[in-house]
Amino acid sequence: MTSYPDGALAMLKARGYRVTKPRRLVLEALDQARAPLSPYEVAQHLRLVGERADAASIYRIFHTLEANGLVHRIIANGKYRKCQLAPEDECERHQTQHCHHSLVCRVCGRIEEFHCPGLNLVEQAIAAQTRFAIESHALEFAGVCDQCHAH
Amino acid sequence: MTSYPDGALAMLKARGYRVTKPRRLVLEALDQARAPLSPYEVAQHLRLVGERADAASIYRIFHTLEANGLVHRIIANGKYRKCQLAPEDECERHQTQHCHHSLVCRVCGRIEEFHCPGLNLVEQAIAAQTRFAIESHALEFAGVCDQCHAH
DNA sequence: TTCACTGCAAACCTTTTGCAATTCT
DNA sequence: AGAATTGCAAAAGGTTTGCAGTGAA
Numbered sequence: 001m002t003s004y005p006d007g008a009l010a011m012l013k014a015r016g017y018r019v020t021k022p023r024r025l026v027l028e029a030l031d032q033a034r035a036p037l038s039p040y041e042v043a044q045h046l047r048l049v050g051e052r053a054d055a056a057s058i059y060r061i062f063h064t065l066e067a068n069g070l071v072h073r074i075i076a077n078g079k080y081r082k083c084q085l086a087p088e089d090e091c092e093r094h095q096t097q098h099c100h101h102s103l104v105c106r107v108c109g110r111i112e113e114f115h116c117p118g119l120n121l122v123e124q125a126i127a128a129q130t131r132f133a134i135e136s137h138a139l140e141f142a143g144v145c146d147q148c149h150a151h
Numbered sequence: 152m153t154s155y156p157d158g159a160l161a162m163l164k165a166r167g168y169r170v171t172k173p174r175r176l177v178l179e180a181l182d183q184a185r186a187p188l189s190p191y192e193v194a195q196h197l198r199l200v201g202e203r204a205d206a207a208s209i210y211r212i213f214h215t216l217e218a219n220g221l222v223h224r225i226i227a228n229g230k231y232r233k234c235q236l237a238p239e240d241e242c243e244r245h246q247t248q249h250c251h252h253s254l255v256c257r258v259c260g261r262i263e264e265f266h267c268p269g270l271n272l273v274e275q276a277i278a279a280q281t282r283f284a285i286e287s288h289a290l291e292f293a294g295v296c297d298q299c300h301a302h
Numbered sequence: 303t304t305c306a307c308t309g310c311a312a313a314c315c316t317t318t319t320g321c322a323a324t325t326c327t
Numbered sequence: 328a329g330a331a332t333t334g335c336a337a338a339a340g341g342t343t344t345g346c347a348g349t350g351a352a
Contacts, residue, residue, distance in 0.1 A: 131297035146282035
């Protein structure tokens with residue numbers, strides 16, 4: 001099994017991007033992070049770890065990663081989280097069809113994602129009630145996660 | 152029927168806040184806006200209309216309004232929208248029990264809110280699948296509204 | 303070698319804070 | 328008059344941009 005950084009860099013390379021040290025550093029930071037990170041936070045984190053990359057570069061890297069479906073934004077706070085890397089040719093589909101269903105812990109900030117089969121019903125209800133053409137959705141539950149709940 | 156600015160100011164006054172010009176200006180801007188606004192945008196908007204209020208004050212005003220349930224944040228972009236003012240004694244309940252169900256138009260940015268009865272089922276599914284204790288939720292659909300869809 | 307990418311520097315936009323002046327009640 | 332609130336100024340925080348230099352292919 002290849003790691004997230006390796007897989008992501010391989011995918012970028014296959015698409016004509018270059019494999020660089022700053023890109024690897026960002027991907028590793030995301031891979032290790034428990035909670036989502038902003039580009040700025042990645043910059044700070046790297047200094048803490050004795051590495052460094054320019055903040056401006058990190059922003060550019062995040063744009064590239066997002067455009068290639070390797071990270072996605074958490075709507076609640078605008079921060080980024082690594083994406084699950086789909087095997088080979090599923091990449092394309094995975095990249096364009098993100099579902100953001102998150103459980104955001106108020107205490108530790110950690111974010112779980114969950115599969116949500118029931119949402120289709122809600123979408124159908126909307127369609128029945130309004131003339132709004134739904135293209136995507138975002139659903140977030142805030143609360144307290146298992147670990148924090150146990151004090 | 153009292154207007155949103157009047158109602159909101161009355162509620163603030165009843166709670167010991169003062170009725171000031173900057174507060175009225177912010178409330179009027181929110182009342183007239185089609186799309187949600189950030190504090191900074193309100194500051195800009197006011198200049199356009201020949202009025203003015205200090206940006207720092209507007210930020211403080213938004214904090215007060217949010218703390219009193221008179222505005223709420225749109226999760227997708229962090230901007231603010233006026234709340235429906237509940238009649239009299241329902242204020243308290245309305246203030247604490249916000250449900251954010253929005254239809255965000257990709258084209259014009261306008262936001263509709265909708266009532267969503269089906270979401271309880273989704274919450275129950277989460278409860279059954281995880282040990283996460285849900286406190287609140289946010290659900291947003293992005294797409295194209297009726298008006299924009301008709302070119 | 304070549305061109306994508308990074309680092310640097312500067313500017314910009316947004317938000318926050320302290321303090322003195324204002325203005326509601 | 329007294330206290331809450333505003334305006335001002337300054338700083339902090341976060342993000343973007345142009346350009347010259349670097350390094351991956």
